[in-house]
Amino acid sequence: SQKIEQNSEALNIQEGKTATLTCNYTNYSPAYLQWYRQDPGRGPVFLLLIRENEKEKRKERLKVTFDTTLKQSLFHITASQPADSATYLCAPLYSGAGSYQLTFGKGTKLSVIP
Amino acid sequence: DAGVTQSPTHLIKTRGQQVTLRCSPKSGHDTVSWYQQALGQGPQFIFQYYEEEERQRGNFPDRFSGHQFPNYSSELNVNALLLGDSALYLCASSPGPTANTGELFFGEGSRLTVL
Numbered sequence: 001s002q003k004i005e006q007n008s009e010a011l012n013i014q015e016g017k018t019a020t021l022t023c024n025y026t027n028y029s030p031a032y033l034q035w036y037r038q039d040p041g042r043g044p045v046f047l048l049l050i051r052e053n054e055k056e057k058r059k060e061r062l063k064v065t066f067d068t069t070l071k072q073s074l075f076h077i078t079a080s081q082p083a084d085s086a087t088y089l090c091a092p093l094y095s096g097a098g099s100y101q102l103t104f105g106k107g108t109k110l111s112v113i114p
Numbered sequence: 115d116a117g118v119t120q121s122p123t124h125l126i127k128t129r130g131q132q133v134t135l136r137c138s139p140k141s142g143h144d145t146v147s148w149y150q151q152a153l154g155q156g157p158q159f160i161f162q163y164y165e166e167e168e169r170q171r172g173n174f175p176d177r178f179s180g181h182q183f184p185n186y187s188s189e190l191n192v193n194a195l196l197l198g199d200s201a202l203y204l205c206a207s208s209p210g211p212t213a214n215t216g217e218l219f220f221g222e223g224s225r226l227t228v229l
Contacts, residue, residue: 004156032216043118043204043220044157089156093216101147101170102218104156 003027004105006090012111013080021075021108023090029068030092035075038087038107047088048075080112116141118221120205126227127195135190135224139207146188147218148180149204157204163188164210192226200228 007022023033031052036044050057050066050073057064063076077084087109091102119138127133139146145164149157159172163182182188186207192199202225206218 034217036220041202041223041225043206043222044218045220046217049216091156101159101162101172102157103159104149106154106156 004090004092004103006088006105006108008108009106010109010111012113015080015082015112015114017080019077019080019084019110019112021088021090021110023073023075023092023105025071025073025092028094029071030094032093033064033066033073034091034093034102035062035064035073036089036091036104038089040087044089077110080110082112082114085110085112118205118207118219120203120221120224122224123222124225124227126229128229129195129197131195131228132191132193133195133226135192135203135205135226136187137189137205137207137221138187139205140219143207143209143219144186145208145210146182146186147206147208148188148190149206149220150174151202151204151223153201160190195228197228200226202226 003026005024013019034049035047038044048064050064061078065074087107089104089107091104117140121136147162148160151157160174161171162169166182177193179191202223204223205221
């Protein structure tokens with residue numbers, strides 16, 4: 001079965017710096033890889049999706065990369081702000097697994113310190 | 115435009131009881147998926163409903179069952195509750211099971227505590 005690992009359970013970073021979160025997967029590459037943000041007691045909110053044949057995707061201060069050789073996705077938040085503090089989840093979607101049957105990692109809790 | 119709504123937001127049950135959770139999808143969406151999120155874990159896929167039928171199922175026992183209604187709303191039922199069923203139950207909707215974007219719209223969840 002597929003295993004998803006997010007680099008650390010918690011990451012503390014100074015305001016204004018770039019936060020980098022890692023998502024590693026085993027076995028075969030997913031067709032898509034999604035990133036979600038989750039605030040305490042709330043449902044996840046979709047942020048970005050990157051396809052297997054894409055190397056990089058950007059949205060405002062967010063950037064996602066996808067390296068199928070390393071079996072890894074990196075999620076960057078530039079010029080981080082305290083409002084970015086949340087848990088970030090990566091979720092690969094495998095073709096053949098069925099649409100929307102996402103496999104979520106445990107998440108990385110990001111704290112941006114003022 | 116209302117997003118995904120779930121009810122109840124919190125509930126407490128005892129072992130052996132049964133629970134029903136409800137979900138209304140985002141307007142324009144016809145596919146509903148249910149996820150279980152234990153404390154400190156990522157969401158785990160339970161099942162997906164489309165056209166009133168269960169289309170996909172994760173690794174959950176048949177104590178977990180569901181239903182989808184003609185208006186696309188959905189229910190999740192859990193029988194013979196165990197302590198380990200305590201979790202945040204998330205409903206997610208999407209505009210069809212094979213849409214290209216793949217993003218899910220989640221509700222705020224129903225927090226179930228089993229005593």
